[in-house]
Amino acid sequence: MKxxxxxxxxxxQDELREYFVDQGQQAFRGNQVYEWLxxxxxxxFEDMTNLSKETRAFLQExxxxxxxxxxxxxxxxxxxxxxxxxxxxxxxxxxxxIPTPTRTxxxxxxxxxxxxxxxxxxxxRLKRMRNLNPDEIYDQVVAIDQQSRSYHNRPLSNxxxxxxxxxxxxxxxxxxxxxxxxxxxGLGMSPKRITLxxxxxxxxxxxxxxxxxxxxxxxxxxxxxxxKRVKIMPFNEQFPLEDIKDALRYWYDKTGxxxxxxxxxxxxxxxxxEDIDALIDFCKVIPCKxxxxxxxxxxxxxxxxxxxQAVDAYERELNRYGFTVNVRRSRxxxxxxxxxxxxxxx
Ligand code: SAH
Numbered sequence: 001m002k003x004x005x006x007x008x009x010x011x012x013q014d015e016l017r018e019y020f021v022d023q024g025q026q027a028f029r030g031n032q033v034y035e036w037l038x039x040x041x042x043x044x045f046e047d048m049t050n051l052s053k054e055t056r057a058f059l060q061e062x063x064x065x066x067x068x069x070x071x072x073x074x075x076x077x078x079x080x081x082x083x084x085x086x087x088x089x090x091x092x093x094x095x096x097x098i099p100t101p102t103r104t105x106x107x108x109x110x111x112x113x114x115x116x117x118x119x120x121x122x123x124x125r126l127k128r129m130r131n132l133n134p135d136e137i138y139d140q141v142v143a144i145d146q147q148s149r150s151y152h153n154r155p156l157s158n159x160x161x162x163x164x165x166x167x168x169x170x171x172x173x174x175x176x177x178x179x180x181x182x183x184x185x186g187l188g189m190s191p192k193r194i195t196l197x198x199x200x201x202x203x204x205x206x207x208x209x210x211x212x213x214x215x216x217x218x219x220x221x222x223x224x225x226x227x228k229r230v231k232i233m234p235f236n237e238q239f240p241l242e243d244i245k246d247a248l249r250y251w252y253d254k255t256g257x258x259x260x261x262x263x264x265x266x267x268x269x270x271x272x273x274e275d276i277d278a279l280i281d282f283c284k285v286i287p288c289k290x291x292x293x294x295x296x297x298x299x300x301x302x303x304x305x306x307x308x309q310a311v312d313a314y315e316r317e318l319n320r321y322g323f324t325v326n327v328r329r330s331r332x333x334x335x336x337x338x339x340x341x342x343x344x345x346x
Contacts (some may be wrong), residue, residue: 080332111165
């Protein structure tokens with residue numbers, strides 16, 4: 001029977017060292033291979049030039065390196081780049097490079113499709129196929145860092161987990177990928193430049209708080225009124241706002257860091273005074289910041305960006321109560337690369 005080759009990047013450095021010892025070789029070979037795989041981003045065993053030909057052939061025989069491949073790249077007028085990323089099993093996810101005058105942000109996917117059912121999000125129309133492995137998330141970041149260097153002459157500065165999928169529903173792999181992105185054995189980026197965005201899974205938010213991460217947390221709120229939120233984010237039925245508030249308090253208690261609330265204002269859905277008042281109450285729970293993001297159309301007549309006056313009213317009221325609020329413009333809309341538009345269409 002043919003042995004199925006293992007993905008060598010599922011091994012920790014210690015496991016690789018042990019593997020070499022078991023093969024009657026020296027442990028430091030494991031370090032060398034590990035460095036090639038993560039720090040130097042090698043995609044082929046032949047590239048590992050400080051290993052003997054025999055060792056390279058041996059590895060080739062027993063392992064694979066399941067790296068991602070940028071299959072298709074689209075560039076927007078504003079410099080945004082959207083990548084269709086092919087995985088080793090033929091599935092596709094998307095990742096986006098978002099440039100501003102001062103930073104380059106990578107928006108990465110954590111799952112193929114999504115199991116949540118936000119009515120306003122294009123990714124929700126794809127069913128969840130599988131979780132991404134840590135290396136598949138890491139590779140998206142490496143690919144965007146290279147694009148940032150080639151097209152914008154600077155390295156990647158920030159990472160947001162706001163692509164396809166719900167990162168807290170692929171917890172272990174997302175955390176492992178962040179460990180690699182921030183670790184000295186990987187990209188060595190500062191965790192302060194990473195933001196994980198969740199739709200709000202209270203149990204997992206608490207678990208995350210227990211792990212005391214040093215990266216930022218964002219919550220996709222969109223409504224602070226349960227009856228409304230459940231209509232646009234039906235899974236809110238299982239995770240009511242009271243449970244989310246409880247998880248937020250727990251988060252702040254453990255980490256002492258504020259959370260960003262992402263919020264889209266839609267015409268006829270959450271553009272009244274009552275909605276603003278509810279958000280203001282919600283903002284009193286723990287120290288926070290509100291990002292009002294523009295709605296990116298996904299061809300659904302129920303949803304329409306609210307008027308400028310409605311958004312201004314939110315901004316004014318939040319300011320009046322002393323809360324920090326940013327009104328964000330979307331980028332990459334001409335190539336369907338903006339928030340909620342990722343749906344594997346070309
Ligand atoms: N599942 C995670 C991360 C992916 S979504 C989460 O929900 O946070 C990233 C952000 O884009 C979320 O804030 C989401 O609510 C928002 N979003 C989804 N569809 C959108 C749309 N059509 N227009 C604008 N923002 C959208």
